[in-house]
Amino acid sequence: MKKAAMGWLAAGALLCFGASTVQANEALASKAGCLACHAKDKKIVGPAYKDVAAKYKGKANAVAELTAKVRKGGSGVWGPIPMPPNPVDKISDADLKSVIEWILKG
Numbered sequence: 079m080k081k082a083a084m085g086w087l088a089a090g091a092l093l094c095f096g097a098s099t100v101q102a103n104e105a106l107a108s109k110a111g112c113l114a115c116h117a118k119d120k121k122i123v124g125p126a127y128k129d130v131a132a133k134y135k136g137k138a139n140a141v142a143e144l145t146a147k148v149r150k151g152g153s154g155v156w157g158p159i160p161m162p163p164n165p166v167d168k169i170s171d172a173d174l175k176s177v178i179e180w181i182l183k184g
């Protein structure tokens with residue numbers, strides 16, 4: 079009985095941690111202005127995060143590639159509307175990495 083209770087307690091802790099991580103990354107993306115053009119599951123101005131995750135699934139250098147795209151901005155990958163560059167003063171390197179990893183998890 080104790081093992082079962084400990085298992086449920088651990089599962090609950092993981093769910094809570096996962097939810098707080100999602101909320102933290104959503105807050106970082108919102109603060110940086112990402113959510114003005116992107117959403118998790120639908121295209122706004124830029125692609126949906128689920129589409130980004132699907133496009134970069136399995137790419138070993140996905141985090142580095144997306145970091146460069148976010149920092150430099152660009153156009154043509156997802157259509158004609160350009161994405162403006164997002165400098166370090168808008169979102170730190172550590173926060174950007176966290177958000178990109180969250181996006182890639184789908």
